[in-house]
Amino acid sequence: MTLFFFLLIAIVTVISAILVIVLRNPIHSALSLVLTFFSIAGLYILLNAQFIAAIQVIVYAGAIMVLFLFVIMLLNLEKEKRVSEKHPLQKAFGVSIALFLLGGIVSIVATGVLYGNMGTETAAKVSAVGNTKAIAGLLFTDWVLPFEITSILLIAAIVGAIVLTKKEL
Amino acid sequence: MIPLSYYLVLSAILFTIGVVGVLVRRNAIMIFMAIELMLNAVNLSFVAIGKHLDSLDGQVFVFFVMAVAAAEVAVGLAIIVNLSRNKETINVDEINIMKW
Numbered sequence: 001m002t003l004f005f006f007l008l009i010a011i012v013t014v015i016s017a018i019l020v021i022v023l024r025n026p027i028h029s030a031l032s033l034v035l036t037f038f039s040i041a042g043l044y045i046l047l048n049a050q051f052i053a054a055i056q057v058i059v060y061a062g063a064i065m066v067l068f069l070f071v072i073m074l075l076n077l078e079k080e081k082r083v084s085e086k087h088p089l090q091k092a093f094g095v096s097i098a099l100f101l102l103g104g105i106v107s108i109v110a111t112g113v114l115y116g117n118m119g120t121e122t123a124a125k126v127s128a129v130g131n132t133k134a135i136a137g138l139l140f141t142d143w144v145l146p147f148e149i150t151s152i153l154l155i156a157a158i159v160g161a162i163v164l165t166k167k168e169l
Numbered sequence: 170m171i172p173l174s175y176y177l178v179l180s181a182i183l184f185t186i187g188v189v190g191v192l193v194r195r196n197a198i199m200i201f202m203a204i205e206l207m208l209n210a211v212n213l214s215f216v217a218i219g220k221h222l223d224s225l226d227g228q229v230f231v232f233f234v235m236a237v238a239a240a241e242v243a244v245g246l247a248i249i250v251n252l253s254r255n256k257e258t259i260n261v262d263e264i265n266i267m268k269w
Contacts, residue, residue, distance in 0.1 A: 006171050010179050017183055017206055021190035026198050033202050036183075040209050043179075046171070049216045052228050056212075059235050064205070064242050071246045072198060075253045094192030098185045105181040109174050119224025126225065135228055143229050150236045157240030164247035 006046055013039040026072045030065060037061040048123060051132040176217035183210035197249050197259040201242070208238050 016039065019032040037060045044053035126134045139147055183206060190203025212231045219227020253259050 003171055006175065010175075013179065014182055014186070017186045020202055020206060021186060021194060021199070026196060029199060029202060033205065036206065037209065040213060043176070043213060044216055047176070047216050047220050049220070049228050049231075052212075052216060052231050055232070055235060059239060060205075060209070064239060067242055067246060068198065068202065071250060074250065075198075075259065091193050095189055098189040098192065101188060102181055102185040105184070106178055109177040109181065114173065114218065114221065116218070116222045119219075119222055119226065121225045122223045123220075134225055135232070138225050138229050139232065143233075146233060150233060153240050154236060157243045161243040161247040164244070165250055 002046065006043070009039050009042045009046070013043070027069065030068050030072060033068075034061050034065050037065070048126070049131065051135050173217055173221045177214055180210045180214040180217070183207075183213065195260050195262055197252065197261055197264075198246075200261065201245055201249070205238065205242070208234060 013036055016032045016035040020029045020036060023029045023032065037056060041053040041056040041061070044050075044056060121134060129137075187203045187205075187207035187210060190206065191200050194200055194203065212234055215227040215231050215234070217227075219225060219230075249259055252264060256264060258264070
């Protein structure tokens with residue numbers, strides 16, 4: 001049953017991801033990217049990562065895609081759609097290089113064995129306290145310095161975005 | 170139980186679609202969306218491997234990747250808005266001022 005849901009969500013994810021790069025209108029691409037993000041959130045639920053699934057929907061499908069749609073509508077890209085293809089071989093080269101990459105990754109994943117030190121957070125242990133609480137426990141103890149640096153990064157990004165788009169300071 | 174390799178193959182497919190998008194599309198916003206797709210593919214493999222190894226560090230890492238992606242989108246879209254104001258285009262073939 002889990003496998004059925006996984007295959008269903010995986011097919012939706014791949015099809016909507018292909019639509020993102022195939023559709024000509026940027027707004028349609030952005031909307032299918034939202035669908036991709038929602039189905040990836042479904043995959044996170046299948047992986048018992050409920051907190052990540054929630055912030056996937058809130059941050060990616062909510063905040064980031066609204067920003068994308070806002071900029072697409074602000075720029076009024078009607079004339080961009082008619083830009084002719086200057087490099088006819090570009091598509092063929094791009095797709096063949098990417099298929100080469102896919103073959104490489106899949107062959108490594110299919111034949112190789114994944115090594116790594118087993119952690120201590122087993123599924124039973126995490127579900128006893130709850131996924132969000134377990135992540136918060138890690139985030140504010142082992143990872144507290146990267147967490148604080150992230151806040152500085154976000155401040156810098158906000159200030160940078162304002163400075164870039166403001167006409168005169 | 171779904172094997173880990175299924176998730177990794179799905180993640181590889183999503184990443185490849187993102188690479189195709191960056192290589193083929195000429196609209197700067199479309200390239201940005203393809204980059205977001207690649208970031209999501211990597212996030213998926215982080216969470217899948219983290220579950221495989223009984224560790225939550227992968228999910229913490231995905232949290233940081235999302236924060237960095239939000240910052241990147243804010244600054245990148247500001248740059249694109251500026252580009253379209255100054256050069257009247259966001260076609261990356263026509264933006265070659267730093268090329269020699």
